[in-house]
Amino acid sequence: MSSPQIVWLRRDLRMADQPAIHAAAKAGPVIPVYVLDDERAGDHAYGGASKVWLHHSLDNLGRSLGSRRSQxxxxxxxxxxxxxxxxxxxGAGCIHAIRHYEPWWKEAxxxxxxxxxxxxxxxxxxxxxxxxxxxxxTGSGDPYKIYTPFSKAMLEVMPPRDVISEPETISSPDSWPESDELADWNLLPTKPDWAGGIRDFWEFGEAAAHERLEWWTDEVADYDEGRNLPSQDITSRLSPHLHWGEISPAQVWHKLKDKRSQGWQTFAKEIIWRDYxxxxxDQFPDYPRESYRDYDERTLWRNPNAGHLIEQDLECWQRGMTGYPIVDAGMRQLWQTGWxxxxxRMICASFLVKHLLIDWRHGEQWYWDCLVDADYGNNGVNWQWISGTGVDSNMFSRIMAPLSQSEKFDAADYIRTYVPELADLDDDCxxxxxxxxxxxxPAKMIGHREARERALEAYRASKP
Incomplete structure (x- = not known):
């Protein structure tokens, strides 16, 4: 018999279109291994919501492998x-793994x-x-730093590679190495169990990902306008499935590539954003930790570690108690559902860095702990985009107005869902x-006009 083949699993928890599993299954008996390495990622070790998803995703993949007499x-x-x-x-002959680009995984x-x-x-x-x-x-052979030309170049070479089918057979070794019990890892909260909202909101695993994609094929046409309407929520909700590798972007692309709607064209660019x-x-490994642009951070940001009142402001944002209903609905949805x-998401992030002038890294870390789709690349790039500090980012002087955004995008029912103390108010107020x-x-923490003027003054003072 051929020597055992180890498959090192990380954020690639699927059977179909899984190149490492496919190659290992062709080479010999397969031993899938998942190592919970809490120390390596440092301040980006999995947050609480990520651990909940990881538990359920590993459980689902384990059941799928179990049906093939594997584990x-x-x-x-x-x-x-x-x-x-x-x-x-x-006595393994080879370890097979899908590449990961977080700096700690490249080092590993x-x-x-x-x-x-x-x-x-x-x-x-x-x-x-x-x-x-x-x-x-680029034409000179350098990696792209700006999204728009990157996206255009990507579209020119799409579609992606063909999807790899699930292995027809997976051989097991004569004996299995010892394994921990998933429950003993204590990834799920118990005292208290705060994850009920996450369980109610999501279905986990590869099968659930494909069910969601099937649903999305009939809805994607409305995405261009619908993505901005939180009360209707015309979004794919595929992001955690993609993040954990329960489905691959190639599978999503090939499923939708023949669509001709503006909704698909917009959604395609968001899949490309993941690649971006x-x-x-890959170019800037510490990007989710360090601002790309030069500015005086001490002048621009109010540091929660330097004052009790600023720390209270951060806590009010985290708890959804800012006095701005659309912001508070978003932050409470985050806590309840992990998404x-x-x-x-953009309105809440903008409020933190521009209305409250709190360093984007405090927001990045909160989202990292609370999001089930917390992704090192996406989270860092998105926060630096909204804060105006990134290699490709929104101008700091463009400050989102949460009150007008809420009315413009008809967020009334969304607010009623997540801010129940306002549920009896009519749409006008x-x-x-x-x-x-x-x-x-609560009353507003700060008025919008006052916040805007303060932010622009701090920005001018911070410029070199």
Missing amino acids: IVLRKGDAPQVLAAVAHEV EDELKDALGDACKLRLYDGNYLLPPGSVT AQNVI IHNRV IHDPPDAQRGEY
């Missing part, structure tokens, strides 16, 4: 050391090659993005309730 070997610890030890234990891949030596090979495959980062370049974000962190509607009708709902 996932679960281990905790330093990923390269654990994988090298398992490879030595089972290099360390694993060294740890394996000549005894076992490491083979890396592309599969989590439309194209490998760095493969689409990976290209950015925010895309238009509202729910976006900006008069003081007499707010009841226990």
